[in-house]
């Protein structure tokens with residue numbers, strides 16, 4: 001395992017971080033984690049030197065923090081670093097406060113302190129909730145009291161506000177969505193550079209864009225196949241891991257094979273050589289032309305939907321269709337969505353839109369899904 005060595009963290013951090021938001025599930029249509037299988041994944045990662053574990057209040061409908069307690073309490077506390085996040089939308093919608101959520105999270109995760117604690121999915125709007133509740137001030141006090149080692153935030157908003165935010169408060173780190181698709185498409189490079197200029201280390205989320213840069217489309221996948229037998233995901237991970245200001249790269253691993261594949265990449269981590277960098281560029285162009293709806297399957301929108309639409313599953317079906325333009329591919333992916341979770345149930349209330357970190361116009365895109373059914 002390769003490690004980062006930023007002096008301010010006082011210890012080495014594995015370059016591969018385990019994102020605990022896409023763990024194996026017990027039932028396809030429920031969020032409950034399959035404990036036995038997920039333990040196997042965590043045990044393999046621990047044994048192989050992964051020491052950074054990232055959860056959040058919402059992951060797996062709240063089951064991820066509970067799982068953390070069961071999985072990681074089997075290991076000495078100092079052998080792993082744990083990150084979790086304060087859910088701003090949930091605070092706002094349920095009129096809750098930072099102290100009650102934070103203390104509940106310590107208890108749920110079964111720890112006395114968090115190594116990394118983040119304000120979750122910050123943008124202009126959510127920051128108003130955090131500022132009204134003086135979340136930063138409360139969490140800074142918890143840091144002084146030793147209950148948080150490092151304080152930061154994850155971000156999904158506009159660039160101007162981002163710069164305002166990193167200059168307004170003192171942050172130990174910031175978590176950003178960076179991958180080779182978003183580097184230009186969502187101008188991730190500008191956000192990364194703003195952190196680098198200020199000496200604020202960056203944690204990378206969505207390096208494989210919810211798996212999309214692994215599954216790709218046929219033409220893009222062929223570009224990597226010509227280079228050898230490394231997985232498309234390995235190139236996406238190396239693309240971000242080679243950035244010098246990156247502390248760790250979070251991968252939301254779902255299967256034992258994915259953990260093995262990611263470990264292979266990070267055990268002998270190398271920057272992309274010239275041919276590989278060119279291949280990434282070419283694959284990105286081929287992929288971009290086929291990537292219709294940039295959903296990362298984060299599921300933040302799902303809780304907000306009064307109609308119970310499985311929005312990411314509908315978008316996944318649409319993206320499958322868009323790769324080949326063959327409606328059979330759409331029908332195959334769409335037929336596994338239960339009828340009570342399908343796009344035609346959308347009532348266009350727009351409650352989901354403000355939840356989407358990718359700023360997808362969800363009801364409009366669901367309309368496109370519905371059109372395919374007609």
Ligand code: SF4
Nearest residue numbers: 305346347349350352
């Ligand atoms: S706009 Fe449609 S998908 Fe979005 S929350 Fe409302 S009903 Fe659900």
Ligand code: SF4
Nearest residue numbers: 295296298299301356
């Ligand atoms: S539509 Fe947006 S919020 Fe919903 S799963 Fe996709 S990226 Fe996440």
